[in-house]
Amino acid sequence: MEVELDIKGKKLILQTGVFAKQTNGSVLVKYGDTYVLCTIVAEKTPNEGVDFVPLTIDYQEKAYSAGKIPGGFFKREGKPTDREILVSRLIDRPIRPLFPEGFNYETQGIASVLSYGDENIADILSIIGISAALTISDIPFNGPVGAVRVGLIGEKFVLNPDNEESEKSSLNLVVAGTEEAVTMVEGSAQECSEEILIEALKFAHTHIKETIAIQKKLALLAGKSKREIKAQEDENLKEAILNIISGKIENALFLQKKLERQQALEELLNECIQNLSTEEIDFLKISSAFDKVVKKIMRQRIVKKGLRVDGRKPDEIRPITCMVGILPRVHGSALFTRGETQALVATTLGTSEDEQKVDSLEGEIFKTFMLHYNFLPFSVGEVKPLRAPGRREIGHGYLAERALQYVIPSKDEFPYTIRVVSDILESNGSSSMATVCGASLSLMDAGVPIKAHVAGVAMGLIKEDDEVVILTDILGMEDHYGDMDFKVAGTEKGITAFQMDVKIPGIDYEIFKKALGQAKHARLFILEKMYETISQPKELSPYAPRIYKIQVKPEKIRDIIGTGGRVIKSIIEETGVKIDIEDKEGIIKIASSQEASALRAIEIIKGITQEAELGRIYMGKVTRIADFGAFVEIMPGVEGLLHISQIADKRIHKVSEVLKVGDEIPVKVIEIDELGRVRLSRKEALREIEARTIAKN
Template identity: 55%
Template sequence: MFKVFRKEMMWGGRKLILETGKVARQADGAVIATYGDTVVLCTAVAAKAPKPGVDFFPLTVNYQEKAFAAGKIPGGFFKREGRPTEKEVLTSRLIDRPIRPLFADGYRNETQVVCTVLSHDLENDPDIVSMIGTSAALTISGVPFLGPIGAARVGYKNGQYILNPTLEQLDDTDLELVVAGTQEGVLMVESEAKELSEEVMLGAVMFGHKEFQPVIDLIIDLAEMCAKEPMDVPPPAYDRAAVKARLKDVVGADVKAAYAITVKQERYAAVGAAKSKALEALVAEGFAPEAVATEFKELESDILRGSVIETGKRIDGRTTVDIRPIVAEVGVLPRSHGSSLFTRGETQALVVATLGTAQDEQIVDALEGEYRENFMLHYNFPPYSVGEAGRMGSPGRREIGHGKLAWRAIHPLLPAKEQFPYTLRVVSEITESNGSSSMATVCGTSLSLMDAGVPLPRPVAGIAMGLIKEGDKFAVLSDILGDEDHLGDMDFKVAGTEKGVTALQMDIKITSITEEIMKIALEQAAKGRIHILGEMAKGLSGAREAVNQNAPRITVINIPKDKIRDVIGSGGKVIREIVEQTGAKIDIEDDGTVKVAAVDGKAAEAAIKWIKGIVAEPEVGEIYEGKVVKVMDFGAFVNFLGSRDGLVHISELKNERVAKVTDVVKQGDSVKVKVLGFDDRGKVKLSMKVVDQATGEDLSKKKDEAAEG
């Protein structure tokens, strides 16, 4: 019934298996990729004909994790998988980025890739498996895909690169880098690093590229067994050369003049006017509007790219290495814990940092298990930032991806939780955008955290690099504009400190780039990063000595484990009372660590005193303040030290005969008592008569002193 095709190999110490022909046979391409015990079903389906009127390639990638893959039942009320998690969104982007440039030019059929995690061994992340499975599914599908691609994860420890480190190994490495590409070169890089040098980062990329070559060979072997005949891509329904020539005649000079305008909005207006003029003229001559629009983009690209290659000058007059003017400001919002306004040319980020307690940590329910995240970075890109009126909604893939890149850049510099027990949330509002708002977010985040008093050892800056490549000639551009990103060949973002790189992300729009180009880009980025750090230092050069006055102060104390129950109380009664009475926030961990947070120092002090009173052991001879909780004929029971009760015998109430206990104390009275000792059952024996109830002085000591005198 099934005609199964299977290829396997040992790779990085584990078996990699690619299998097709048994599952999802109605898809154009379907491959089950297995690495270790992690299994992902990758499918590719393409529409039979292009969408009418579409002048772009409609590709969708959906990566989805099923809870059953890790033997779990989803949380929540509905008990089924819902909207994509952040991990699913980021992995979808990770798969999309290296495959998108490899579809045949002019291919416009709607194409969908779906990767479903069927099994997760909690050792091998499904993202690399999904990228390899997607590459195989597309290669055998008959879709005009110019792959295959390979992908690998690279770690770095003690001067050695590690191929596909396990999740456990990643906790103890200085680098997590994902690289994807073809046999010829690299297409995509995503990474987080602990201030590593450019040489180490480049070495990691090339190591990964070399190590995934056998995977590409494996996919080719599978395709030779079962690949479908490639789909024909029909040529354009018009004479491209004729349209291009007429466009150059009609608006070539206008477009060239428009790209000499340095102000973005004015430039866009001039380009828009040229496009309208071209449409009006060429449609009247009988050319299709879609053909004119498509070739107009090509004309824009040719003019921008040709100018850079020929003259070394860019749209705004800069050379290839110049950075736009930078203004870095901090403390721009009066009530926030930390804030900054970072402006670089026409890109601007308003970044705000908020310090919270352990109660504010994000609980993440992942396949690998539930964990808590104490650093969150949320990036927002409202339409007004580019001068447009648009739909406002929940964060899209772009916002989540840019936010995670900035998160990776900052994360290696954050203090350990034990040293700085705060939950951190940073929000970056992009208020203007013309190139690399994610790197502006990195700079603004660094400044806002330092403004809040978060002890970053060094500030972090980021820069976006671009590439214009025509034949053997190329130019690497520092601090790219939006147009240079859109019409260029590379988006290469590098973030780090003066000591080294903390994050690197690269996307290529051509089939691949060489090691030489990457090396030049990294060296150029390092110089640009140092310049930006210098400009940031004019606003704030290091973390403030103390947390902002509006932020909660967190005090950490330790109590015996066997006292945790006493502090919490039955059903949380005691800790709720402490919080309500003092206004402080209290977090108690299983090891007895107690964190008390309050903006008001007196509130924190009162809560700490209360807790210490609960856990303290009564000492013979010490005087305590307590409350009468029960009156009996033979004496009064007094609660002290929060949870301790002791008996004041009727004979210890006053220095005279007492007929009735209620003649001296009543239930609810506050009294001062001295610990006399413990009876044979461990019960505390107390005395009131030896304590001055007004001053709390020990009267027995006064008598002893008088006797000695």
Template identity: 50%
Template sequence: MFDTQKVSIEWGGKTLTLETGKVARQADGAVIATLGETVVLCAVTAAKGVKEGQDFFPLTVHYQEKFSSAGRIPGGFFKRERGATERETLVSRLIDRPIRPLFPEGFYNEINCIAQVMSYDGENEPDLLAMVAASAAMTLSGVPFMGPIGAARVGYKDGEYQLNPSDAEIATGELDLMVAATQDAVMMVESEAKELSEDVMLGAVMFAHKASQQVIDAIIQLAEKSAKEPWELKSGADLSAHKNKLRELIGADLAAAYKLTNKAERQTAVNEARTKARDAFETLKHENPAEYLGTLKLVKKLEAEIVRGQILNEGVRIDGRDTKTVRPIEAEVHFLPRAHGSALFTRGETQTIATTTLGTKDAEQMIDGLNGLSYQNFMLHYNFPPYSVGEVGRFGAPGRREIGHGKLAWRALHPVLPTKEEFPYTIRVTSDITESNGSSSMATVCGGSLSLMDAGVPLKRPVSGIAMGLILEGEKFAVLSDILGDEDHLGDMDFKVAGTSEGITSLQMDIKIAGITEEIMRVALAQAHEGRAHILGEMAKALGETRNELSAHAPRIETFTIDKSKIREVIGTGGKVIREIVATTGAKVDIDDEGVIKVSSSDPAQIEAAVNWIKGLVEEAEVGKIYNGKVVNIVDFGAFVNFMGGKDGLVHVSEMKNERVEKPTDVVSEGQDVKVKVLEIDPRGKVRLSMRVVDQETGAELEDSRPARQPREGGEGRGDRGPRGDRGGDRGGDRGGDRGPRREGGPRRDRGDRGDRGPRRESGQGGQGNGGGNDDGPAPEFAPAFLTGDRD
């Protein structure tokens, strides 16, 4: 029933299979690509006609990750795949960028390319497979696609390149690089690196180019078996006469316009020339609309000829610079007083306000993907409002371009950030582009680096970025440093390099022609190295290293570790204890399964209170140590004091002051802060405290100045009282004498009123207050025997 064709190759130690003819047979081209147990279906359809008046190529690429591919149901309220996630948007761009330049000029049929992840094994990444499947489907569809392209991912570890490494290998390695290429040249590069040299990066690109040739051969084998007949392209009208007329009409005007160094003045002059051309061909607009549109496109070609010729022949660029000079740079930090970190970075007519905000763990971004829930503690958001280019346009949610530019800057800065253990904050960098004329993404890297250092984030080293351009005519080429917007539009390459003084952290390349050679890439990387070093020097004038202290407005985080067996005591039943700590102190408390606790607040006093509380729950009191406490309950014989957050102890009335105290309320009140010393802890954990040996103002320990006890009247000590048996000695107090029968009919005294009986049992203290039940007469003024333990 199915006319199925299949090709399999061994690729990087795994089997790559491309299959067509079984699924999505009504699409112009459909391929199922399989690597391991990861499966991606890509279908391509193309409109058979062109809308009237259309003068652009409407290629749309959609990449979608099906949760069912990993055996998952989407989290949250909506249980089906919805709008594209950030990752899906980035992969869609990754596929689009190398494919778009490979369609012929003048082809305006709408093309839809949909790649869907149908199965995911958790090891073989579907983004690479989707790019391969898209290339194969385009090749089979019959549309005028000048491919195929191959793709490969490269890692680098211990001096060796790795082909298509796993996520685990990427995490422990030094490089994550993706390359798309034709048989002859590289088309697209996307990467993140841990400060690698230019030679290592170039070697990785060439390694990926070579590996992609296997994929290209496999696609060609499949196309030989099942490709549809190629479309016939209509030859366009001969517009050479119109081009000559345009050159005579506005050639001088355009040449003069592109010598104006100010962007606004230059745009005004160029627009005047374009209007002059439209007016000259107004009649053709009604007679032959298609020829009219083609003529207007010749204006753009004429602009490109003027600009490119001036650069190649004279070495002079639009704004008067040579090919290597970077535009003037001004950098300023602490630009916004309330932001945790901020910078204003201006390079020529490109400018960004970059801000850094520090948050706690609960501010991390939760990502629901094929691998399950994950959390990201570093975010970078790039915004490009229309006023930055002096235009009126849509303002709102970020588009694909903004998401892509933000991710590029994220990759550039991510390798130099501290680990969570070194800096336990959630970090968000926001780049608001306020002016744009050339590489606002690289301005984001520079401004973002400065704002991070201004916020006190301990970066390994500052990061700078530069955008390189290319003018290529036959064998002659010129590489341009720090390109303008017009040079980007009229040139052949957008090559962005970011890194530190030690090496490259991110490399991105997009080509508008059929690829570039290794020689051109080598020249571009060397020239970019010089430009990055210059920009780092200019940035250092504003701030050369990370600030030693965080902003006064940033939250503080104190991290410490407790024994895992004590976690339940901090959390409490149903989270009762930890909620009470947060509600009472005002600090945020996070605890993980390993017993690592992070306490955060912008108020150091709140952090101190929460830390002390938690430590009081898990630590044991030490005899002889002085603690801060709070009176929580007053009884006839003393006061109970809470200290160390979760410990209670008794300050007997005799330990409140050196002189006699009639009532505890004469000295303390509930809620009063006091300083206490631990005198004794009995085997049951009962704690006896003292206030009188601690200076209540300073917390310093005082010498015991209480007078020695005097003998009682009428004899030595207590006289002949007879044996006490098992109840003598340590029970003391009113339980030592003849108590007589228990009162009839009355309730037994509340056990709680008997006080902190543990310590008294061990020390020989009496337990039921001062003066009851002993018929030996009144106690001495300062130290009754049943309090001191002196029973002789």
């Protein structure tokens, strides 16, 4: 069974009943040459030990889908790539909030790219496919969810831009939502305005509804009856908890410091457990009910009094401090602190050898700008083993990287590989946006000529019936108990990155508009603080490599490399520099932290690549002697023939009577033929030197 929808002259097809029939739901999504198989499986019995949705989403790109064999020794797909992790998160975020309260069945969705075309749409198809698989399955799901990508070329929005259109686009948004509203947005832009972003979301939602409509058609053809889920709401238990903590919760919940607040709430929870725990009412039930009570109290105070847990007003930003140049041997460093969130950010400059090679279905990509985010356990007062970066860390790092990508200079302008590392030392909300701010400061401290500073801020939302409060610079608790996590990063001129997740059925565009306006005000305030700290790039650190660029004729490259790389190796050994050669353009980059070493390497290369000049006198060295003359090296790698008739004014019978190998003699270039062969004259050189001496005297 299949349904279809025409998009830009190609058919979007949802097919079920052919592939993976032992799943709860399976849909093959086709668009052009791109095919994605999306499956969903849920355990038959609930997991009584959890009070959240135990959902795992995995996106995987099969190398065979693009006619490739994986690299590496094993020649098979290994651990998920960063892209696979990022798309997995992209699918998860609009899907997760739509499971009903009380759903605690272990569930896994897998989106597998089976055929990869040039439509640039595998991630979009995966969101639609997992939603469709859930919609036709027996798993309760308050969907469907639709998704599109939006580009902007000139002043025209482009639906699902392909690879060629994406290169021209100044906007790259992935937008997902239900029939009622947009619920998830992620993307980047080239300093776009808030007004353009709102229009892009409206444009996207119109087309999202179309992808939802065909999922509903498929459900009518192949849908299963849904499981019954009983939400375990215990109003009596919540009332009992409220009676125990009444009079104490206000003092505990509204302590300004995070750790003190957490400890006070933990003490109240333990008191509730001691008083209410029975065989029927276990720790999990009490903890879940306690959490709901705390959530309600926090939200009511914000809505009724306009006060947050740390005492701020809704549009108030926490105190900000910025420091740069704090690590002496690092190429660039910054410490950005906003309230109880702190990011230590370091920038390292490298050469082309340090570029990151990324194997993708499109082919090899070389990255010259990388941003890595590390969330350290002590940042939240926890003890955990250090492991490889998790999905959250990769996602946060990528968001910050995209926010800064627009202001990073091109490789031609700044021929360095740039790596930025953000270590989160304290965390209480929006560490990814603190990373954006810290990275911008660190880049300027390193001397990277970025176009402008970039700042980021996380916004939140509390919506109770018709009452709406938008929160600026949210805390971790406000993210957890709120209705929206809305991150905006950009320069003074406009937005460069955007990420939004909505946890409620939907919000209207007036709320979006107000939130964006409030975010812009906050961003400009933060940027002002950053510019006060450092307003323009510093000089490069003395520990950073200096990269010098020279251009030679492409045909001279082989002389610089030499047979078996002999010449270039000798230059590197003598000077200690790094040399990168671009054969086609004849561009040579010399990198060294020692200026004298780089200049010496340049001198050697220029000596190798310079050409003989007609009429010029050189001091040459005799390298070989023959019956008809001698060969003289007038510059490194350039020899000329000194015929026996051109050695002296008088006739000589043997070259060896006048010259021997190793002699240094003046010679004049008297001819360069079409093949570049050089003819020299010692006698003319001596005459000219003598004439100059007489003229001088």
